Amino acid sequence: MSAIRQRASLLIRQARPQAVRNTRRYGSSHGHDHHHEHTVEEKLGTGFYLTAATLAGTWVVYKVSRPGKDGELSTFSKWLKEWADLHQTWETRNDLLAAAVEQAAQDKHLLLNAPRNRTHDLRFPEVFNTGSPFNVPAGHYVNIDKVVAHYQQQHLKEEERKAKKLAAAAQQ
Template sequence: MNAIRRRLATTAGKASTRRYASTEHGHHSTASKPEPLGTGFYVLAAGIPLSLGVYAISRPGADGKPAALTKLISGYSDLKDRWATRNLLHANMMEQAAFEKHLFFGDKGSAHVNLKFPEIFNTGSPYNVQAGQGARNMESLVAHYEQLNAEAEAKKAKALAEKEG
């Protein structure tokens, strides 16, 4: 086994040796490439006429007219008033929304349970009613559901008071 391993190691060593294509023993030199002017030159070349143009439009006219740049800037001056109006309207809407929210959350609501169709409790086959199961007094049944509703409202009010407090 060692003999095979040694042979594989020497074969791998021979395969990884570096061979050079040429037989010369000197350094190879390549032809020089032309170098471009670069980005900085083009930025400078474009910046000079651009700055002269900005200077020219920023000067007032000979007859006292305001400069074109001044006219452009003053065209946006009315935005300040427009934004002030928008902010005032937004503040008024937010105050109204807060008032309505407090109005609705502060209301205790009605304690009355509206049973739209109380006779729903009497529907069904009269033959499936077991002894003592029938609801003869609807007032006690309505009172029972009003009590359940009042307890649920009390729990909600308590939870709301704990959340706010």
């Protein structure tokens, strides 16, 4: 029976009107407004900027695609024509560059496969006449043409020996 009694008392409490309570406010009721309400500044969202950019972009595309006065090409058509001309210019440049590279390769092969000079040029034959230039009587320098010819012959013999050695290695 206690369960029935508890349930009945709960229903009676809920049925009674609640007493109105006066709550005390500590706000600005007496003119002492020390606390200001915080203002929240809401920024414009991403959607706003996307919408504005879409509208502006649509207007720009519309203006660019319209033909000019007196049947002129539209700005967009002019841009496309300039782009095609630029592409044509690059094609011409690339063709000229390819032709130059091919010519350089032909010249390189021509120079590498040309017959070589069989003589050995001395950079400065005066190397044989090094020595003190002081106290040398006039006409006492030796003619070095024979010495230059000797070393040229020695160089030719060395080149022939190398050529024979390469030919023998190629036959094996």
